Amino acid sequence: MTEKAQVKGSYWLQTAPGGAPRPALAEDLDVDVAVIGAGVAGLSTAWELTRAGRSVAVLEAGRVAAGVTGHTSAKLTALHSLVYDKLRRTRGPGGARLYARSQSEAIEHAAGIVEELGIDCDWETRDAYTYVCDAGRVDELRAEAAAAREAGLPATFETETGLPFPVAGAVKVTGQVQFHPRKYLLALAEDLEAHGGRIFEGTTVHGLDEGGPCRVSTESGATVTARDVVVATHYPIFDRALLFARLSPRRELVVAGSIEADRDVDGMYITPDDNTRSVRTAPLDEAGRRLLIVTGEHFTPGTGDTRERFDRLSAWAGEHFPGVDLTYAWATQDIDPTDTVPLVGPLHPGAKHTYVATGFGGWGLSGGMMAGRLLTAQITGEECPWSGLYDPRRLRTAVREAPSFFKTQAEVARHFVGDRLRPAPPVDALPPGEGALVRVGGDRLAVYRDEAGALHAVSSRCTHLGCLVSFNAAERAWECPCHGSRFDTDGKVIQGPATKPLERRDI
Numbered sequence: 001m002t003e004k005a006q007v008k009g010s011y012w013l014q015t016a017p018g019g020a021p022r023p024a025l026a027e028d029l030d031v032d033v034a035v036i037g038a039g040v041a042g043l044s045t046a047w048e049l050t051r052a053g054r055s056v057a058v059l060e061a062g063r064v065a066a067g068v069t070g071h072t073s074a075k076l077t078a079l080h081s082l083v084y085d086k087l088r089r090t091r092g093p094g095g096a097r098l099y100a101r102s103q104s105e106a107i108e109h110a111a112g113i114v115e116e117l118g119i120d121c122d123w124e125t126r127d128a129y130t131y132v133c134d135a136g137r138v139d140e141l142r143a144e145a146a147a148a149r150e151a152g153l154p155a156t157f158e159t160e161t162g163l164p165f166p167v168a169g170a171v172k173v174t175g176q177v178q179f180h181p182r183k184y185l186l187a188l189a190e191d192l193e194a195h196g197g198r199i200f201e202g203t204t205v206h207g208l209d210e211g212g213p214c215r216v217s218t219e220s221g222a223t224v225t226a227r228d229v230v231v232a233t234h235y236p237i238f239d240r241a242l243l244f245a246r247l248s249p250r251r252e253l254v255v256a257g258s259i260e261a262d263r264d265v266d267g268m269y270i271t272p273d274d275n276t277r278s279v280r281t282a283p284l285d286e287a288g289r290r291l292l293i294v295t296g297e298h299f300t301p302g303t304g305d306t307r308e309r310f311d312r313l314s315a316w317a318g319e320h321f322p323g324v325d326l327t328y329a330w331a332t333q334d335i336d337p338t339d340t341v342p343l344v345g346p347l348h349p350g351a352k353h354t355y356v357a358t359g360f361g362g363w364g365l366s367g368g369m370m371a372g373r374l375l376t377a378q379i380t381g382e383e384c385p386w387s388g389l390y391d392p393r394r395l396r397t398a399v400r401e402a403p404s405f406f407k408t409q410a411e412v413a414r415h416f417v418g419d420r421l422r423p424a425p426p427v428d429a430l431p432p433g434e435g436a437l438v439r440v441g442g443d444r445l446a447v448y449r450d451e452a453g454a455l456h457a458v459s460s461r462c463t464h465l466g467c468l469v470s471f472n473a474a475e476r477a478w479e480c481p482c483h484g485s486r487f488d489t490d491g492k493v494i495q496g497p498a499t500k501p502l503e504r505r506d507i
């Protein structure tokens with residue numbers, strides 16, 4: 001077994017790399033709707049809008065479905081860990097029912113698309129489980145099973161699962177799905193283009209003018225004029241409603257390796273125990289072997305050593321699935337909203353033609369598909385029963401769930417001030433392959449020493465709102481703990497909300 005997993009990249013990207021990149025936006029364009037971001041949320045929205053007869057341009061900084069969506073664990077389920085008991089308390093039984101219905105309908109709708117387009121995306125129906133091994137949490141699971149059932153899901157409380165170790169209790173929801181997210185979305189992208197939609201890769205959006213019509217400006221200077229604009233950049237790059245105060249980034253690790261067919265776990269599993277563990281499998285080869293995918297060890301980006309976390313997750317996989325040969329390891333991050341429910345709808349209280357989809361809390365596959373349907377209804381002027389539930393302009397629940405709101409703000413303030421007080425090591429002490437904030441003259445720089453010994457120095461101030469970045473040695477990236485922006489060792493943006501690189505510095 002490969003006990004020490006290294007970051008070798010996402011299985012989804014390696015097994016569905018896609019063809020040559022689509023060209024970047026090179027000249028000005030006029031469309032009905034501009035969608036910024038081609039993850040599951042952006043592409044689902046663009047696909048629905050194209051089918052509704054709108055002319056659509058998708059502007060993607062990288063490649064289609066290669067952001068968080070290309071690094072997920074790809075369970076398509078309405079069982080979102082432990083959400084229903086909380087929802088029935090905070091939104092009432094009606095809110096919990098709307099949540100369950102909106103997520104379930106999104107999955108059914110995707111099943112229809114897979115059938116209609118004949119998409120080969122390893123679509124497999126499985127039961128979903130949230131389990132605990134700690135007997136002290138069984139009552140919590142019983143309450144969740146009851147709340148999920150009351151919300152309309154086929155949920156039961158169980159003590160037996162397909163896992164190769166005993167559990168104290170589990171919520172089971174039947175008839176959920178696991179799939180290959182990139183195969184699905186690449187097919188959606190092709191179909192969108194076949195119906196007249198346009199997709200531009202390598203096109204970073206910098207600016208948004210919310211006039212009538214809106215104007216979206218890109219790094220190259222080319223602009224898109226559109227009646228409506230959808231910001232589906234994961235963390236919103238435009239934030240006129242201070243949404244960032246209600247969103248916290250959470251990075252998580254994934255390791256994967258082959259197991260024999262007869263050791264399949266026959267279900268999709270997640271537990272809040274052990275700093276979260278999630279388990280599913282995917283078809284691997286013609287001999288019937290399965291790819292075991294284990295996720296966990298969540299943390300705030302830019303805090304602590306990720307190598308130790310990878311080691312812990314790999315050790316857990318080896319202990320619970322002896323003999324598993326871990327050949328893939330990757331990491332990605334999602335955003336937790338402070339009041340549990342994703343933010344999908346108008347971008348800010350005064351917005352007439354700008355929309356956002358964010359804060360999926362680790363469940364953005366069904367959530368992104370749901371967002372596609374919801375935003376299309378709003379843009380085409382149709383009613384959608386769950387518009388109110390997901391409305392980003394809500395403040396009542398954000399305030400009601402104030403502890404989580406204030407905790408997010410306190411964390412940001414702690415990083416903004418505290419990180420500036422941390423002692424900085426001298427640059428000579430930096431070994432190859434490592435990065436650190438070092439003092440050079442009166443300045444604090446983010447410096448990385450590559451394997452050949454050369455130093456790469458960039459500004460340590462995140463270009464989003466100025467927090468100090470921190471080095472993630474396992475992934476060789478600078479990460480911002482405040483809202484999760486990530487940069488490569490030369491300062492280029494890997495993940496927003498930052499849209500501008502860290503400035504290069506001479507050292």
Ligand SMILES: Cc1cc2nc3c(=O)[nH]c(=O)nc-3n(C[C@H](O)[C@H](O)[C@H](O)COP(=O)(O)OP(=O)(O)OC[C@H]3O[C@@H](n4cnc5c(N)ncnc54)[C@H](O)[C@@H]3O)c2cc1C
Nearest residue numbers: 037039040041061067068069072073074075205363364365
């Ligand atoms: C480890 C892990 C496992 C997960 N597993 C599951 C799961 O099993 N089931 C589930 O439902 N959810 C899961 N999730 C959550 C889910 O993967 C995400 O919520 C979802 O993929 C987010 O999709 P998105 O479209 O919002 O973001 P993304 O897929 O990141 O798409 C946003 C796109 O916007 C682009 N972009 C950003 N800035 C700009 C810019 N300035 N200009 C142009 N383009 C830009 C990016 O390049 C990116 O392609 C998991 C999350 C994690 C972290």
Ligand code: FES
Nearest residue numbers: 462464465480483
């Ligand atoms: S991501 Fe907001 S300050 Fe860095």
